[in-house]
Amino acid sequence: DTGVSQNPRHKITKRGQNVTFRCDPISEHNRLYWYRQTLGQGPEFLTYFQNEAQLEKSRLLSDRFSAERPKGSFSTLEIQRTEQGDSAMYLCASSLMSSYNEQFFGPGTRLTVL
Amino acid sequence: QQPVQSPQAVILREGEDAVINCSSSKALYSVHWYRQKHGEAPVFLMILLKGGEQKGHEKISASFNEKKQQSSLYLTASQLSYSGTYFCGTEMGNAGNMLTFGGGTRLMVKP
Numbered sequence: 001d002t003g004v005s006q007n008p009r010h011k012i013t014k015r016g017q018n019v020t021f022r023c024d025p026i027s028e029h030n031r032l033y034w035y036r037q038t039l040g041q042g043p044e045f046l047t048y049f050q051n052e053a054q055l056e057k058s059r060l061l062s063d064r065f066s067a068e069r070p071k072g073s074f075s076t077l078e079i080q081r082t083e084q085g086d087s088a089m090y091l092c093a094s095s096l097m098s099s100y101n102e103q104f105f106g107p108g109t110r111l112t113v114l
Numbered sequence: 115q116q117p118v119q120s121p122q123a124v125i126l127r128e129g130e131d132a133v134i135n136c137s138s139s140k141a142l143y144s145v146h147w148y149r150q151k152h153g154e155a156p157v158f159l160m161i162l163l164k165g166g167e168q169k170g171h172e173k174i175s176a177s178f179n180e181k182k183q184q185s186s187l188y189l190t191a192s193q194l195s196y197s198g199t200y201f202c203g204t205e206m207g208n209a210g211n212m213l214t215f216g217g218g219t220r221l222m223v224k225p
């Protein structure tokens with residue numbers, strides 16, 4: 001097991017198009033998190049799952065964003081009708097629910113909206 | 115609410131020490147420290163829980179003052195590989211919640 005993987009690594013799209021990203025967590029991890037990071041800033045929380053249940057979603061998250069984690073394994077993040085302000089690095093992290101809850105990040109998907 | 119990190123940037127010579135601070139206005143369950151190099155994902159360094167438990171990198175130490183809701187990351191005898199941006203992520207309530215990250219501290223270690 002080599003850690004959290006994300007696909008694609010880069011995505012360039014035109015404004016108004018829909019995009020979908022995939023995250024495969026570390027296999028035994030039951031928690032999965034999505035964050036967004038813009039240049040020079042720390043990661044910003046978007047949403048997270050425990051197994052297949054979406055437990056929390058950021059109030060800042062537009063209804064154009066949706067995420068799911070069918071069967072509690074991989075997760076997808078979809079952005080509909082993309083805007084230039086959506087351009088960012090989308091990071092996925094996973095953890096094994098415990099008192100420590102160390103979150104391990106994937107390499108991210110860099111989205112550029114033209 | 116986003117934790118505040120200080121300093122925003124620091125330049126060191128190889129072998130020098132540095133301290134990075136992270137302060138929160140909210141009561142915390144834990145503080146997580148990450149290092150991120152340009153174009154790469156954040157890499158987990160250390161986690162400190164309220165109550166004093168901690169877990170992380172052997173060569174890096176940190177502290178968590180629960181009374182002040184402040185954490186400090188200590189980088190001693192810095193190496194070139196320590197260069198990068200350091201983020202603290204704070205967790206409130208109990209384990210398993212999302213992290214709220216600070217704005218980062220950019221560290222550059224020169225030969």
